[in-house]
Amino acid sequence: MRVKRDFxxxxxxVAAKIPFADQALAAWYATQDPETPFRAKALLLGALAYFVMPVDAIPDVFTVVGFSDDAAVLAAVLATLGAHIKDRHRLSAKTMLARMRDEASPESPNEAPPPQK
Structure with a gap:
């Protein structure tokens, strides 16, 4: 499945570039939760599929504007299915987002430190 492979x-x-990263991550965690109803998972996966697809209404190469349609699709689905996004999904999303942003920061131990002057 494309969503599982590409998410x-x-x-x-893009996590550091998009303001709705926490919502996308919370939706992902909800789709992985056995307690989330099948129908809710299907709709959430549809919204996440739109996010990962390389071709959509506004190409994602236009960073700010390109993700606006992805954000709108996700927001619409979350407005309908928000009750299925539990606090544990949001906490997992927040934790993962912080970890990903730490890994991407210039001070990250995974990257060489900037040269000293």
Whole structure:
């Protein structure tokens, strides 16, 4: 399934650039929860599929504007299914987002430190 294959690589690439990263991550965690009803999972996965698809209404290469349609689709689905996004999903999303942003920061231990002057 394209969402399972492409979600994490795309999220790692754009998490620091998009304001709705926490919502996308919370939706992802809800789809992985056995307590989330099948119908809710299907709609959430549809919204996440739109996010990971390389071709959509506004191409994502236009960073700010390009993700506005993705954000709108996700917001519409979350407005309908928000009750299925539990506090545990939001907490997992917040924790993962902080971790991904730390890994992407210039001070990250995974990257070489900036040269000293």
């Amino acid at each position: 994490w690589p795309k999220m790692r690439k």
